[in-house]
Amino acid sequence: MKLFVAAALLALVASVPLDSQVEDQDELEMHEIWGSSYKEVQEKMGLNNGASLSRSGQVLDSVFWKSIAQEIIQTKLNDKVYHHQAKNAILFIGDGMSIHTLAAARKQKGLLHGADIPEHTMLSWEKFPYTGLSKTYNCDRWTADSASTATAYLTGAKGNFLTVGVDCSVLIWNCDAVNEASSPKSILRYGVEAGKWVGLVSTARITHASPAATFGHTAYRTWESDADFVAMEWMTGPVKDSCKNAMKDLSTQFVEREGIDINVAFGGGWGKFTPKEVEGGSRLDGRDLIQEWKDKQASLGRSYAYLTTKDELNNFDATSADYVLGLFSRSHMQYRAFQTPEDVNLTEMVKKALEILKRGPNGFVLFVEGAKIDHGHHYGNAYTAIDETIELEEVVQYAVDNTDESDTLIVVSSDHAHTFKINGYPERGLDMYGPASFLAGGMQKGGPPPSLPYPILQYANGPGGTRSKEEQDAKRAALTETGPDAEWRDPHYKQFAGIYLPKETHGGDDVGIFARGPGAHLLRGSLEENYIHHVINWALCQGDYLTVCDE
Numbered sequence: 001m002k003l004f005v006a007a008a009l010l011a012l013v014a015s016v017p018l019d020s021q022v023e024d025q026d027e028l029e030m031h032e033i034w035g036s037s038y039k040e041v042q043e044k045m046g047l048n049n050g051a052s053l054s055r056s057g058q059v060l061d062s063v064f065w066k067s068i069a070q071e072i073i074q075t076k077l078n079d080k081v082y083h084h085q086a087k088n089a090i091l092f093i094g095d096g097m098s099i100h101t102l103a104a105a106r107k108q109k110g111l112l113h114g115a116d117i118p119e120h121t122m123l124s125w126e127k128f129p130y131t132g133l134s135k136t137y138n139c140d141r142w143t144a145d146s147a148s149t150a151t152a153y154l155t156g157a158k159g160n161f162l163t164v165g166v167d168c169s170v171l172i173w174n175c176d177a178v179n180e181a182s183s184p185k186s187i188l189r190y191g192v193e194a195g196k197w198v199g200l201v202s203t204a205r206i207t208h209a210s211p212a213a214t215f216g217h218t219a220y221r222t223w224e225s226d227a228d229f230v231a232m233e234w235m236t237g238p239v240k241d242s243c244k245n246a247m248k249d250l251s252t253q254f255v256e257r258e259g260i261d262i263n264v265a266f267g268g269g270w271g272k273f274t275p276k277e278v279e280g281g282s283r284l285d286g287r288d289l290i291q292e293w294k295d296k297q298a299s300l301g302r303s304y305a306y307l308t309t310k311d312e313l314n315n316f317d318a319t320s321a322d323y324v325l326g327l328f329s330r331s332h333m334q335y336r337a338f339q340t341p342e343d344v345n346l347t348e349m350v351k352k353a354l355e356i357l358k359r360g361p362n363g364f365v366l367f368v369e370g371a372k373i374d375h376g377h378h379y380g381n382a383y384t385a386i387d388e389t390i391e392l393e394e395v396v397q398y399a400v401d402n403t404d405e406s407d408t409l410i411v412v413s414s415d416h417a418h419t420f421k422i423n424g425y426p427e428r429g430l431d432m433y434g435p436a437s438f439l440a441g442g443m444q445k446g447g448p449p450p451s452l453p454y455p456i457l458q459y460a461n462g463p464g465g466t467r468s469k470e471e472q473d474a475k476r477a478a479l480t481e482t483g484p485d486a487e488w489r490d491p492h493y494k495q496f497a498g499i500y501l502p503k504e505t506h507g508g509d510d511v512g513i514f515a516r517g518p519g520a521h522l523l524r525g526s527l528e529e530n531y532i533h534h535v536i537n538w539a540l541c542q543g544d545y546l547t548v549c550d551e
Contacts, residue, residue: 054116068120079129080405085548086518086539087363087407088196090399091187091532092125093153094392095146095210096374096385098417098509102126104382104432104457105389112390119428123389124397125412125514130521132513134529136416139168143508146374147221149415149529150213154367155184156533164209164250165217173236175219175243183217185543187365187536189258194542197263197322197360201349203333203388204371205269207250210415214367215259216250219243224250225272227282255289260296263323264356264366266349270308270327280330290327297323310344318355326352335372335384336391337491346370350395354402363407365540368395377418378503380462380494383433385420400516409517409539411532417509419460419497426456433457433495434488435479452476455488455496462504465497519548 053059094101102123110118138148141161151159157167167184170177188198202211207224222232226249229239251272253259273289274281283289290306297304307313307326316324328344336345350368357364370392376385396412403410424436435453453476459465466472475496478487487493497504513532515523519539523532537543 055114055118056116058116060117076129081521082406082518083521083548084518085541086409088357088365088403089187089409089517089536089540090366090368090403090411091153091536092368092370092392092396092399092410092412093150093210094370094373094389094412094414095204096377096416096418096506097370097389097392097414097511098420098507099512100420100422101373101377101385101389101418102512103422104420105386105393107432108386109390109393123393124400125393125410128410128412128514128516128520130515130524132515132524133510133526134413134513134532135510135526136414136529137508140171143506144416145209145221145506146415147209147213150210151184152528152530153413153415153532154186154188154213156530156537157184158528158530162221163219164221165213165215166219170219173219173243175240175247178217178219178242178247186214186258187533187540187542188214188262188367190537190542191365191540192258192261194540195362196540196542197357197362197364198261199264199353199357199364199366200262200267200368201264201346201353201366202267202369202371203346204267204369204375205272205332206265206267206327207254207269207272208332208371210369210371211265211267211367212250215257215262216253218247218250218253224269225282226252227276227284230284251283251289252287255293255296260293260300263360263364264326264353265324266307266313266326266328266353268327268329268331268333271330273327290325293325310342310348313344313348313352316352318352319359321356322359324356332371332375335376335388337384337387346391347395347398351398354399363540365536370395374418377420377459378462380459380464380497380504381492382420382457382495383491383493385418405517407518409519409536410515411520411523411536412512412514413532414511415529417507417511419462419504419507420495421458421460423456423458424454430456431489433493434482434486453479455479457495459495459497459504460507461499461501462494462497463500463502464494464504465500467500 106121106123107118109123110121115121136144136149138144138158139160145162147164148159148161151165155165159166160168160171162172163170166178166182169182191198200206200211200214209221222228228249229244271280271282275283275286275288294304294306302323303321304323305321307316308328313326334343339345353366357366370388372388373385376388399410426436436456452473466475513523519535522535538547541547541549
């Protein structure tokens with residue numbers, strides 16, 4: 001059989017132009033590696049009876065697809081419009097959660113739950129009645145960073161690259177331009193002024209780019225502690241007094257300004273609040289901002305608590321304090337996939353935050369960030385990015401199950417995309433972390449298949465890239481290993497990238513917006529990212545512009 005296939009392909013090679021024959025010879029060798037027929041390839045990849053069936057063998061015929069469509073129509077006909085004031089609002093942001101990330105997480109969730117058709121699985125927010133697209137560019141960059149995008153959806157004004165909580169009049173490092181006029185208020189600050197309880201939860205440091213925009217205003221997102229002014233002088237040059245004394249670092253802002261009025265702040269980053277004399281601390285000014293936070297809450301006559309461990313969080317009586325700060329790691333928190341029993345996870349933080357915030361007599365505003373999706377993508381590791389998305393999906397479902405749709409607006413979105421893609425023409429039954437079917441490329445063009453396999457999940461750039469053609473070919477060739485010990489099955493594996501970079505970059509794609517509850521019907525269509533802030537304020541009747549209460 002192999003001799004027959006080889007002879008047929010050699011005849012094909014002879015019929016093509018001379019400059020294509022070397023490439024075709026490589027493709028001939030690929031046939032020898034992978035098998036002589038499409039059926040054999042499917043069997044090698046474990047597809048057996050084919051991927052056009054469900055996992056239970058159900059035929060996906062026209063009757064099946066018509067029934068699916070009819071169910072969707074009935075659901076959409078029953079969607080409700082709540083055109084009245086919301087009591088509560090929760091904004092979930094999956095940092096870096098691109099459309100491709102959603103598609104991969106959807107399939108992974110389906111596989112984990114034994115779904116008959118994993119790709120047909122829906123993430124919790126995909127069941128929401130209203131969907132839109134968010135345009136994530138900022139004032140000076142087509143592809144934005146997390147700080148400027150957080151400024152948009154949290155404060156309602158787009159900003160410049162690497163700035164936090166300030167509008168476009170503030171350029172990077174221009175501290176003199178940071179003032180009250182250039183520092184729009186966040187949905188949390190408006191919530192405080194409206195008498196609501198407010199909270200933030202993040203798997204990053206709470207002074208990091210996204211959560212920082214709930215309370216902070218700075219010309220450079222990296223200035224999280226006073227030590228960062230010095231550490232970044234190689235880039236910024238000597239930092240002006242207006243940065244250190246008037247604007248101040250973000251940890252100091254949290255304690256001295258708007259952050260002190262946040263009822264619940266859970267995440268990582270205690271190293272930015274503690275002096276360098278304390279192991280893990282970083283501050284050069286000797287200040288212990290955690291102790292200062294406690295002292296200030298006491299001076300205001302408030303009940304408060306500071307939490308640092310999983311046991312403290314889970315055993316905390318939600319009725320015992322009105323202001324709770326929980327910092328559970330020195331820096332960012334650990335990926336869920338690699339956590340130890342002592343590590344705090346996103347689910348635990350959100351559950352406790354809701355227990356506390358529901359005590360607010362006038363309702364609450366909560367911001368939740370799944371930050372580690374972004375971190376996984378930056379390190380070219382699709383496994384962690386997808387797993388963190390699934391954790392966020394579970395947390396959103398918990399919020400849905402424990403709030404009333406008629407009085408709570410829930411919005412799920414992302415701040416920006418990544419260069420992560422679903423590559424080639426993979427059959428549905430293939431392991432998404434492995435190679436695509438090599439024959440598909442040739443079949444699509446009506447020609448022979450590529451000389452080496454290529455991955456299903458891939459990045460345009462990042463640490464999974466290679467620095468030479470030889471390295472690239474070796475990494476692609478390694479995809480032929482399909483056993484349990486294959487390199488690409490390792491959860492730490494860095495997916496193939498087209499261009500080598502130490503860290504993968506963001507993408508400029510639009511990202512999804514999913515909403516339910518009062519005001520959700522306004523979040524449909526193609527929208528500017530900063531519009532999200534205005535819809536939340538409109539629904540809550542807070543802020544200094546048009547709201548549903550004005551109607």
